[in-house]
Amino acid sequence: AQSVTQLGSHVSVSEGALVLLRCNYSSSVPPYLFWYVQYPNQGLQLLLKYTSAATLVKGINGFEAEFKKSETSFHLTKPSAHMSDAAEYFCAVSDRGSSYKLIFGSGTRLLVRP
Amino acid sequence: KAGVTQTPRYLIKTRGQQVTLSCSPISGHRSVSWYQQTPGQGLQFLFEYFSETQRNKGNFPGRFSGRQFSNSRSEMNVSTLELGDSALYLCASSLVSGSRDEQFFGPGTRLTVL
DSSP states (O other): OOOOEEEEEEEEEEESSOOOOOOOEEOSOOOOEEEEEEOOTEEEEEEEESSOSSSSSOOGGGGGEEGGGGGTTEEEESSSSOOGGGGEEEEEEEOOSSSOOEEEOOOOOEEOOH | OOOOOOOOOEEEOOOTTEEEEEOOTTTTOEEEEEEETTTTTTEEEEEEETTEEEEEEOOOOEEEEEEEESSEEEEEEESSSSGGHHHOEEEEEEEESSTTTEEEOOOOEEEEEO
């Protein structure tokens, strides 16, 4: 069965510093991969997705992620953190197919220090 | 364009009762999925509906059920509520039913079971 591992339940960075949130998936066939962000008392918002086009995917709010098949990873990065980036981030996978079923990682809470 | 709406936003029930949650997808979207979010188990897929048919189901007991109407609106029902059913229930919609498509999430219904 598919699974997603997010290393680090909490990540703290200074404003302006690099953001790196880690995600590894388990699948012999590259799945579709997604990063979502959740702000307090809100639903999830899609940041970016990988669906087997370019391995470097650019998303909203300056985030990007690189799909590395050899490492089964899809880490999320942002060159310079803003206070507004403080939120919980979820990596998710779905099998290729006609039905939607997202498998989520446990989430990483990003704290941004002024 | 209005986003995904969920009603009610907050709900308090007691053990043994049943509850119905409602989700109105984005206009034109035909796929609706439901997820349960708890601190202990994280985000878990409940089921997905497309054109009034359940296309996929997660690993939840039969007390959890859902349906979709001809206008794509969806409801989920939980019978014989247990304390562990306290959670944020998220609904998501997408234009078509395909695992690479973006899902748009609603703000959720927070259910508290006493």
